[in-house]
Amino acid sequence: MNTISNILQLWRFYWRTEKKTYLRIFLICFAIYIVKTAVFDFILMRISSEAYTYSHTALFYQMYSIGTLVLMSYLFDTVHHKQRAISYLSLPASNLEKFLSRFIMGVVGVPILLNVALFAGSIVVTLVLGTMDSLAGNPTSWMRIFDYYSHHPDMAATYDLFGAMPFNRFLTILFWRNMMVLAFFSFFIWFGTAFRRAGWVYAIIVIFVLLALFILVLEIMGILYDPVPRSLRNIWGYGAPLLSILFTYLAYRSFCRAQIVTHKFVTL
């Protein structure tokens, strides 16, 4: 109970000291959505309808996912700057409280912030395009406001909910998917905490290397082009929560071992 009130106290502290950073992230995300819509969904579509394909939006959300992971890697960036680290690490709160407060803020707060920014961008786009349509005498599609949702990967499962998918299966998919997202988040948080500079670059390199090894193994086994066997899917299904726990623990360990030394390349 005491830990919860201490975490709340830390969140109040973050809000007071870092609200400009959150606002900056919100505005950047909002601006990127507007620019993306203006370029892909508006200009390209009007120049050539063929240029407007779903792949643009998919590419945007892939970039958005990578951007979110990069943000995760900066969650504990404070500990890599001497003066900020002195102030933060000497703040009276336990390592666990500091870690949990930031971790929750990262894996819950940041995605919420980014989604709100995208939704706000969607509203602005709808209002602008709707007004232009009205002026041109065209029917206004106010449902465009939900375009953001219809393409957003987080919402894909929700759409299936309204389809034929049984509710249990929907919940299962949503759970495993979130576990997978959490595994990636905690992996990037770990690398960002452990490496003094650009931890996300090392994280991406490691992921690519592991992926390449995985493909190589599948190729050697001769099953690269076969459908993914159910047993392998099950392994991943159970592996994702375990990896989430492992990476979160490693990130916590790196945070606990953080010192105000600026020359260390990595803290494991």
Add this chain to the structure above:
Amino acid sequence: MIDIQRIKFGYKDNSPKVFEDFSLRLEQNNVYGLLGENGTGKSTLLYLLMGLLRPCEGQITVDGTNVSCRKRQTLQQMYIVPEEFDLPAMRFTEYVETYRPFYPAFSDDVLHRCVEEFKLPQDVKLNTLSMGNKKKALMSFALATNVHYLFMDEPTNGLDVPSKKQFRKVIATTMTEKRTLIIATHQLHDVESLLDHVLILQGSQLLLNASVTELCKKYTFDIRSNDALTDDVLYSERTPQGNATLSFRQPDDEETPLNLELLFNAAHKISLTANFPD
């Protein structure tokens, strides 16, 4: 009580260690002066005490708790005013509102006294203040936290002459029985009158660890003419006023005030601790 038990610490694995088999015990209700030449590890020792650095060997405990664990209860009793720091872009009152919830013994009374004594501007953003005023702001907050262990790294750097006087007054009036203050500094004259205990570091070891009472009981610090440089003088150096001397205090001698600079220089030239008469 702070207990440093045989610590070993170095910034890099292959470089010489800043501390090697270093032990020290710091009692409560004392103002310690942590002195030493550049690079002897004064700031490093303060960071180690705060748990911001971790010794390779040995441990540091504060009231029985290992500081490397950085527990909330331990950190609530410690505060460091670093030599260089950044303050956020907020007014002093906002800063106090933001940070004070973390310090249960925070005292508004002490804060107001410090702010008044330092004549601190309160309606200006802290990041726009001069270095001296930033230091006054942070020291005011640090003293108001009422922590048991307060560490100050070069607190008078960047302060003008009147501010140094204010600093001494503020420290003298806000010291409480439970508080231990450790001041790491090169500005010996600025803190001379405040100290209860002197620690001089050199080459990963303690060159001197003695209370001011003990030093003044055993030594005499005075100015002598060339004719008066007798055999009892342990160390002397020429000054415009004459020869500043450090000598064993004889039973009939009056107690003299501590001359920290002379003591510091003497400690580096002669083995003062070894010369302590029983």
